[in-house]
Amino acid sequence: MKLALLVAICCCIAGCQTTATKPRSAQTPVMSEFTLPEATIADIHRAMMAGELSAEALTRQYLERIARLDQSTFLNAIVTVNPQALARARALDAEFARSGKLRPLHGIPVIVKDNYDTLGLQTTGGSVALEGVTPPDDAFQVARLKAAGAIVLAKSNMAEWAFSPSWTMSSVGGLTRNPYDLSRTPAGSSGGTGAAVAANFGVVGLGTDTGNSIRGPSSHNALVGIRSTMGLTSRDGIIPLYLRNDIGGPMARTVEDAVRVLDVIAGYDEADPITAKSQGQRPASYLSSLQADGLQGATIGVLRYYTDTAAIDAEVKALFEQAVSDLIAQGAQVITIAIDDYPNLIKDNWCNTFVSDVNEYLTSLEGRSLYDSLQAIYDAQLYSVPVKESLEYMLNPENQDQQCSDLYTHPRNINFREQVVKAMDDAGVDALIYPTWSFPPREIADTDGHKGDNSQHIAPNTGLPTITVPMGFTREQRLPAGISFVGRLFAEPTLIKLTYSYEQATNHRKPPPGF
Numbered sequence: 001m002k003l004a005l006l007v008a009i010c011c012c013i014a015g016c017q018t019t020a021t022k023p024r025s026a027q028t029p030v031m032s033e034f035t036l037p038e039a040t041i042a043d044i045h046r047a048m049m050a051g052e053l054s055a056e057a058l059t060r061q062y063l064e065r066i067a068r069l070d071q072s073t074f075l076n077a078i079v080t081v082n083p084q085a086l087a088r089a090r091a092l093d094a095e096f097a098r099s100g101k102l103r104p105l106h107g108i109p110v111i112v113k114d115n116y117d118t119l120g121l122q123t124t125g126g127s128v129a130l131e132g133v134t135p136p137d138d139a140f141q142v143a144r145l146k147a148a149g150a151i152v153l154a155k156s157n158m159a160e161w162a163f164s165p166s167w168t169m170s171s172v173g174g175l176t177r178n179p180y181d182l183s184r185t186p187a188g189s190s191g192g193t194g195a196a197v198a199a200n201f202g203v204v205g206l207g208t209d210t211g212n213s214i215r216g217p218s219s220h221n222a223l224v225g226i227r228s229t230m231g232l233t234s235r236d237g238i239i240p241l242y243l244r245n246d247i248g249g250p251m252a253r254t255v256e257d258a259v260r261v262l263d264v265i266a267g268y269d270e271a272d273p274i275t276a277k278s279q280g281q282r283p284a285s286y287l288s289s290l291q292a293d294g295l296q297g298a299t300i301g302v303l304r305y306y307t308d309t310a311a312i313d314a315e316v317k318a319l320f321e322q323a324v325s326d327l328i329a330q331g332a333q334v335i336t337i338a339i340d341d342y343p344n345l346i347k348d349n350w351c352n353t354f355v356s357d358v359n360e361y362l363t364s365l366e367g368r369s370l371y372d373s374l375q376a377i378y379d380a381q382l383y384s385v386p387v388k389e390s391l392e393y394m395l396n397p398e399n400q401d402q403q404c405s406d407l408y409t410h411p412r413n414i415n416f417r418e419q420v421v422k423a424m425d426d427a428g429v430d431a432l433i434y435p436t437w438s439f440p441p442r443e444i445a446d447t448d449g450h451k452g453d454n455s456q457h458i459a460p461n462t463g464l465p466t467i468t469v470p471m472g473f474t475r476e477q478r479l480p481a482g483i484s485f486v487g488r489l490f491a492e493p494t495l496i497k498l499t500y501s502y503e504q505a506t507n508h509r510k511p512p513p514g515f
Contacts, residue, residue, distance in 0.1 A: 036061050037200045037511055041257050044203065045102050055089035055096075055107030055151065062109045062153055066201050069515060074182060077196040079114050079173045080121055080155040088151050103149030104264055111196045111205035114155040114173070115162060116142050116248065117237035121152070125239035126160035126170030126189075129382035133369045139237025140272065141206060141248050141265040148264045153202050156192030160387045161358075162241040164188040165212040165453050166442070168195075171384035177444065178220060179512035180479055184441040187216035189241075193251050194221040199515040204252040204261050210241040212455040215468040218251050219436035219482030222470045222509050224258040224499070225251045229490045230407050230463030231277030233262075234269035240357035242350070244406050245460045253509055255469060255500040259286045262492070274406060281490040292504045294497030295330035300485075301337030301429035306454045312438040313452070315474035316481050320435045323471045323483050323502070327433075330505050332498075337432065339423040345416045349461035351404035354394045407463040417462035421488055430494055432458070436468040436482035440475055458486055465492050467499045470508040 034053045047053035063081065070078050082088075092107045112118055115125045117135035119142075124130040137143075142152065157173035159165075168176040168191025176192045178184040179199040186195040190207030194217030197205040207214040209227045218225030226249045235246050250261035263286045268275045283289075302324060307317055324334050339345065358374045371377045378391050393399055407413045424432065439452035459466040464486055471483040483502075487495045503509075 036065070037515075038253060039203065040254055041105065041108055041203060041260050044108065045106065048096065048102060048107060055092045056086060058107060059085050059089040059109055059151060059153065062202055065199075066154065069199065070201065073514065074177060075179055075195055075199060076174055076176050077156055077192045077199065077201060078111075078154045079124070079157050079192070082121060082152050082154060084120065085109070085151055085153050092149060092151070104260065105145060106149035108150045108204065109153035109202045110145055110150045111154055111156050111193050111202035112142060112152055113190050113193045113205070113207050114158050115208055115239035116206060118142050118152055118155065121155055123155070123239065124170075124172045125162065126158045126172055127377065127382065128171040128384075129371050129377040129380065130369060131172050133365065135237065136364075136366050136368070137237070139248075140234035140269045142237065144265045145206075145261070154196070156190075156196050156205065158192050159189030159213075160384055161354075161390075162189040162208065162210060162213060162239075163387055163390050165216055165456070166451070167444070168192055168217075169384065169386060171382070171387075175444070178441050179515050180221070181441065184443050184479070185220070187212070187220040187437070187441065189213040190251065191217045191220075194218060194223060197221070197223055197251055197253060198512055200511060204250060204257050206248060206261075207251045208238055208241075208246060208248045209460070210245045211460045212453050214247075214249055214251060215436050215455045215459075215466060215482070215484060216453060218468050220441045220480060222473075222480035222482075222512075223251050223253060224255050224470070224503070225249070225468045226258050226262055226492075227459050227466045228262065228266065228492060229278075229281075229465040231274045232266050232282065232465070232490065232492070234265075234272040234275050236269055236271040239361050240354070242353050243357045244351060244353060244404065255467075255496065255503045256290055258467075259290060259496055259500075262286055274408070277408070278490070283493060286492060286496055289493040289496035290500045291497050292501055293331070294501035295327055295332040295505075296501075298332040298431075298498055299427075299429045300327055300332050300334050300498070301424065301427050301432045302334060303339070303432050303434045304336050305339075305342055306434040306438065311452070312435070313440060313474065316435055316438055316440065319472040319474065319481050320483060323433075323506075326506055327502060330501055335427060335429065337423055337427045337429060339420055341419070345419055346457040346461070349412055349416060351401040351410075352394065352399055353401060353404055355400055356402075407461070413461055413463070417464065417489075420458060420462055420464065424488065430487070431498055432486040434484055435471075436484045440479035440481065455484065464489060465495060467495045469499045469503050471506070472508050473510075
């Protein structure tokens with residue numbers, strides 16, 4: 001039915017345990033005063049420790065919201081709800097009753113993008129060819145979340161094979177809309193996670209980002225999104241787009257909640273050799289970087305390449321200039337920065353490894369899929385109409401890059417990163433900033449309009465970390481916009497300090513009307 005709709009409309013854990021002063025009984029009544037919308041991890045854990053909330057009651061509330069709002073509004077952010085979510089919640093409640101301790105994400109319902117392997121749940125990458133296929137184990141990040149006490153509540157819709165940065169449509173899930181305006185897109189390809197977290201269908205979410213797909217949907221849905229340093233988090237068990245550029249990470253309503261997730265998922269994984277880069281690079285906990293005065297004395301560089309151009313919406317530019325003023329008001333020095341030869345640096349950095357990467361993933365399913373190659377899926381015509389042309393391009397041997405090393409060893413990527421860091425060092429800045437997206441979320445029917453995606457260049461092709469946070473709303477305070485902060489390799493503590501300080505000073509996040 002969703003395919004028909006799609007065609008008709010045409011993509012060892014860090015963190016401390018919290019100990020209650022007195023373990024509550026498993027029969028402790030749950031009080032009704034707890035407010036679900038916009039609840040943070042800290043809010044939830046305080047309520048649990050006070051005996052006012054159980055993981056089971058919380059999970060029921062989120063499941064009720066999904067059942068009541070996702071399909072009736074045509075938001076369509078959720079593909080699969082976890083039938084074991086309540087059983088998992090009850091087990092966590094029983095554990096807390098025994099121990100009086102909360103794990104770092106104890107009882108926290110999480111929305112997981114449908115390209116993360118999740119044991120017992122289908123993982124499709126948005127492709128109807130993988131509908132019903134369950135992986136042999138959890139992706140590394142999913143396993144880390146579970147070990148921290150999180151509850152995988154649901155899998156979210158995504159752009160099919162993660163192809164589109166602009167829309168979230170798939171042959172398995174149909175079209176996802178933006179909760180702030182249902183006639184508009186949530187961006188892609190993690191738009192399902194973005195829309196779901198923005199609409200308060202879960203506390204936090206996981207997305208993936210190859211060129212834009214955590215940061216774009218976060219910007220379009222008034223969320224915080226973290227694309228961490230390449231190698232800080234594992235890609236094991238994530239259906240790839242271009243593995244050399246892929247990063248999975250948190251999408252949340254607050255910087256603090258995103259950091260709580262990052263604290264859990266960051267670190268070395270022997271199944272992903274690039275994470276060896278993270279060894280010795282991460283602090284004991286990123287939570288210590290949540291400093292409200294973090295902008296005091298900071299120096300921030302404005303990359304005017306993305307603002308001094310006609311290719312930016314006037315209202316988005318006005319929000320960005322206000323953000324610059326807000327940074328200065330919080331004690332930061334803000335200067336303009338230029339990167340030598342930038343237009344040429346951003347060219348020819350992509351490598352098309354999609355076919356070989358996906359074929360390797362299909363092999364990892366150990367025969368659980370009927371299809372062992374992307375060519376077999378294409379031959380079976382198991383795709384939506386919008387991605388047919390992209391699949392044909394990818395499958396053409398002339399368009400495939402066979403020899404393409406990772407971001408740390410490929411000469412163009414090394415040079416790009418070195419030039420960006422040199423410009424930062426020469427100017428003495430702690431981070432670069434620019435609008436995450438130069439235009440508001442576009443209307444779904446606008447297939448030929450502006451692009452406006454500023455996220456495709458620096459982070460995915462240098463490996464440098466980026467955090468996007470809300471910077472306000474355009475179009476009569478209806479449509480979200482975000483600002484991106486870029487730092488040096490493994491400088492997440494600095495970026496967290498800056499973005500948390502900005503968020504606390506401006507408080508731009510607000511829930512979408514109707515959700």
